């Protein structure tokens with residue numbers, strides 16, 4: 001018994017994760033959820049869907065979860081389906097569709113949705129390194145690299161456009177006015193904002 005992911009290959013829609021012993025069993029389980037006797041019955045009534053069935057997790061499988069390095073962890077599946085609530089009765093209140101009880105390698109146990117888990121090693125998460133782009137403004141290569149959280153986005157006007165921007169009074173009308181946006185290290189941003197105050201400003205997070 002394990003979870004199987006069923007998705008519609010035409011629409012890309014994930015129909016859900018279903019408990020079954022086999023691919024066919026998963027299709028039957030989905031059909032029963034929708035009010036049919038089994039998959040064959042569903043095909044008679046509503047044919048034409050291209051469904052892709054992929055094996056997900058069973059007990060003792062290794063999984064990983066978390067989207068950011070902070071909450072990323074690997075663990076082992078302890079229970080699936082209703083068995084989860086024998087271990088963790090209070091999790092029933094959360095109304096999970098496809099519950100999985102995971103013993104994380106960090107020592108904690110949590111109940112999560114089957115579709116929120118990945119196979120161990122499937123998507124190795126690495127801290128993305130961002131390279132400072134201040135060289136485009138300063139003209140010298142900057143060697144700073146680091147996490148995105150230590151960078152900001154600047155809008156900056158190259159000197160060649162400044163005359164026309166003054167004439168047209170269109171400073172801030174990015175990108176039509178010729179301005180560029182660069183992601184730079186916090187320290188480099190401060191330096192540019194200080195030395196080129198009239199022609200640079202910080203673009204707020206979410207507005208870039």
Ligand SMILES: [Zn+2]
Pocket residue numbers: 132133134135142143144184185188
């Ligand atoms: Zn820099």
